[in-house]
Amino acid sequence: MEIIAIHGSPRGSRSRTRKLVQWVLEGAAREGADTNLLDLADMKITACSACDSCSLTGECIHNDDFSMVFEQMCNAEGIVLGSPVYVDHVTGQMKVFIDRLADAIHYQVCSGKYGCSVSTTAISGGDVVVSYLNHLINYLGGYSVGGLSAALGDDQASIMKLEPEARSLGKRLVDAIQIKEFFPDQEEIIAENREYFARIVEENRSWRPLEYETWVDRGWIQ
Numbered sequence: 074m075e076i077i078a079i080h081g082s083p084r085g086s087r088s089r090t091r092k093l094v095q096w097v098l099e100g101a102a103r104e105g106a107d108t109n110l111l112d113l114a115d116m117k118i119t120a121c122s123a124c125d126s127c128s129l130t131g132e133c134i135h136n137d138d139f140s141m142v143f144e145q146m147c148n149a150e151g152i153v154l155g156s157p158v159y160v161d162h163v164t165g166q167m168k169v170f171i172d173r174l175a176d177a178i179h180y181q182v183c184s185g186k187y188g189c190s191v192s193t194t195a196i197s198g199g200d201v202v203v204s205y206l207n208h209l210i211n212y213l214g215g216y217s218v219g220g221l222s223a224a225l226g227d228d229q230a231s232i233m234k235l236e237p238e239a240r241s242l243g244k245r246l247v248d249a250i251q252i253k254e255f256f257p258d259q260e261e262i263i264a265e266n267r268e269y270f271a272r273i274v275e276e277n278r279s280w281r282p283l284e285y286e287t288w289v290d291r292g293w294i295q
């Protein structure tokens with residue numbers, strides 16, 4: 074079982090969010106998962122230029138590290154997302170990455186996958202970020218098993234108390250993948266999204282026939 078983490082703090086090994094992400098992965102690895110942590114700040118990912126190329130061809134015009142992260146995301150069964158709060162939201166690194174996922178959202182590439190999200194903040198906004206990242210997992214078609222956020226002030230060591238909770242989130246993720254847990258509330262939202270995105274897949278049918286056929290085979294287009 075592959076689980077990847079996509080992490081958006083630019084602070085490298087000093088990052089408190091990265092520590093949380095690492096503990097989630099360690100909790101998952103203990104249950105037998107193969108894990109990999111990707112730091113968006115180490116990558117060159119260009120902001121979406123809204124050229125529509127992805128929709129028209131399935132290919133992005135930007136030749137950068139996004140495709141490597143995306144490929145790992147598609148191959149994984151579990152996805153951990155982590156970002157600190159920057160001015161009440163995710164970091165710029167994370168948002169640039171997310172905007173590049175617009176086509177992946179339309180085509181529901183994380184259907185059947187599971188994820189979870191973590192965030193740290195000084196004072197506020199952690200719950201908003203976790204809820205946004207978990208919404209992204211649903212938006213991509215996957216289920217979220219939960220999240221963890223912590224308001225830590227400016228004490229760099231205060232993160233340490235969250236280790237047990239972060240490790241159990243990793244275990245929770247593996248458990249959900251193993252039993253193919255069903256989340257009825259999230260499925261309702263995902264099904265509504267799919268109904269909307271089916272129109273886009275139908276519109277793109279003539280130039281993206283394989284993806285169209287996949288949607289028909291899955292019963293997402295009648």
Ligand SMILES: Cc1cc2nc3c(=O)[nH]c(=O)nc-3n(C[C@H](O)[C@H](O)[C@H](O)COP(=O)(O)O)c2cc1C
Nearest residue numbers: 082088089090157158159160161193194195196197
């Ligand atoms: C540019 C910037 C913006 C921030 N914005 C907020 C904010 O809006 N609210 C808040 O409580 N903390 C804010 N913080 C503090 C960080 O969220 C907090 O220190 C976090 O734990 C950093 O995570 P990291 O160690 O993973 O990089 C901000 C920090 C930076 C550098």
